[in-house]
Amino acid sequence: xxxxxxxxxxxxxxxxxxxxxxxxxxxxxxxxxxxxxxxxxxxxxxxxxxxxxxxxxxxxxxxxxxxxxxxxxxxxxxxxxxxxxxxxxxxxxxxxxxxxxxxxxxxxxxxxxxxxxxxxxxxxxxxxxxxxxxxxxxxxxxxxxxxxxxxxxxxxxxxxxxxxxxxxxxxxxxxxxxxxxxxxxxxxxxxxxxxxxxxxxxxxxxxxxxxxxxxxxxxxxxxxxxxxxxxxxxxxxxxxxxxxxxxxxxxxxxxxxxxxxxxxxxxx
Numbered sequence: 001x002x003x004x005x006x007x008x009x010x011x012x013x014x015x016x017x018x019x020x021x022x023x024x025x026x027x028x029x030x031x032x033x034x035x036x037x038x039x040x041x042x043x044x045x046x047x048x049x050x051x052x053x054x055x056x057x058x059x060x061x062x063x064x065x066x067x068x069x070x071x072x073x074x075x076x077x078x079x080x081x082x083x084x085x086x087x088x089x090x091x092x093x094x095x096x097x098x099x100x101x102x103x104x105x106x107x108x109x110x111x112x113x114x115x116x117x118x119x120x121x122x123x124x125x126x127x128x129x130x131x132x133x134x135x136x137x138x139x140x141x142x143x144x145x146x147x148x149x150x151x152x153x154x155x156x157x158x159x160x161x162x163x164x165x166x167x168x169x170x171x172x173x174x175x176x177x178x179x180x181x182x183x184x185x186x187x188x189x190x191x192x193x194x195x196x197x198x199x200x201x202x203x204x205x206x207x208x209x210x211x212x213x214x215x216x217x218x219x220x221x222x223x224x225x226x227x228x229x230x231x232x233x234x235x236x237x238x239x240x241x242x243x244x245x246x247x248x249x250x251x252x253x254x255x256x257x258x259x260x261x262x263x264x265x266x267x268x
Contacts, residue, residue, distance in 0.1 A: 001057055001143050001147070002139075002140035002141075002143040002144050002147075003140075005050075005053060005054065005057075005139060005140055005143065006136065006140050008053070009050060009132060009135065009136040010136070011046075012046050012047050012050050012132070013129065013132060013133075013136075015039075015042070015043045015046055016043050016047065016125075016128075016129060016132075018039065018043075019036070019039050019040050019043045022035055022036040022039055022040075023036050023040075023122075023125075037108065040104075040105075040108060041105075044101055044104065044105045047101050047128070047132065048098065048101055051094065051097050051098050051101065051132075051135070052098075054090075054094055054135075054139050054143070055094065057143065058085060058142075058146065061082070061146055061150060062079070062082055062083075064150065065078050065079055065082045065149070065153060066079050066082075068153060068154070068157075069153065069157070072153075072157035072158060073157075074153065074156070074157040078149070078153050082146065082149060085142045085145070085146060088138075088142060089134075089138050090135070090138040090139045090141070090142035091142075093131060093134040093135045093138050093139065094135060094139065096131050096134075097128070097131040097132055097134075097135050100124060100127045100128035100131045101128055103124045103127075103128075104121070104124045104125055104128050107120050107121045107124055108121055180236045180238060182232050182235070182236045183232065183233065183236040183237060183238060185229075185232060186228075186230070186231075186232035186233035186236065187229070187233070188229075189225045189226070189228055189229035189232065190225065190226050190229035190230070190233070192225050193221065193222040193223075193225030193226035193229065194222065194226070196218045196219075196221045196222045196225070197219070197222050199218060200213065200215045200218035216262070216266050219262045220259065220262060223255060223258040223259045223262060224255065224259075226254070226255075226258070227251050227252070227254050227255030227258065228251065228255075230250065230251040230254055231247050231248045231250075231251030231252075234246070234247035234250065234251065235247035235248070
């Protein structure tokens with residue numbers, strides 16, 4: 001993974017080098033400016049994609065280490081060692097780099113329309129490139145340390161084989177600790193409810209064609225999804241489940257009040 005990440009970083013930096021070259025000629029006229037904006041958008045999307053890969057890698061390896069350690073009864077020290085990368089410089093670089101990327105994309109249009117000084121955009125481009133170079137230097141080393149940790153865990157401990165009494169006992173323990181499916185569904189419904197509001201915000205402030213879209217259906221969907229999620233969450237809580245009447249009555253009250261507030265806001 002470290003080698004792949006290095007190759008992708010170098011490729012994106014080459015693309016950004018071309019974007020910078022087109023930026024120098026953007027003052028030549030609308031055609032050159034339009035081309036710079038197009039290749040700048042492509043470069044920004046590619047950079048955002050490459051920056052997201054390490055997060056997905058470390059998140060996935062975290063679940064692998066956690067599940068392997070639990071299955072092999074290896075203790076929690078392995079997951080704690082895995083989390084140490086978040087305290088290092090690689091995580092800080094990964095957190096800062098996307099902020100520069102977003103700032104570069106936003107300030108490009110603001111500078112073009114004269115709402116920001118001309119030098120703000122090039123300064124942020126330079127900051128984005130430096131942040132990406134920091135990622136190129138620090139992240140692959142963190143990936144290699146993470147891979148060594150996973151190899152050490154696999155060499156030190158073994159998971160029970162299928163069909164053995166140890167595996168049967170492990171399956172029984174895991175099933176006893178597993179969260180009820182409807183409780184997990186409740187979390188997804190509440191997440192989708194909040195995401196419907198985020199979707200409207202994106203359409204309203206992040207697009208041109210759908211800027212005037214009404215928020216009413218998005219707000220109604222949020223109210224319904226959150227209310228149903230609250231009811232399922234309370235009813236199937238694995239630690240302290242509520243009786244059906246108590247769980248759904250509270251969810252119904254939240255739903256009615258939120259729906260009433262939304263409808264009153266739009267129709268009064």
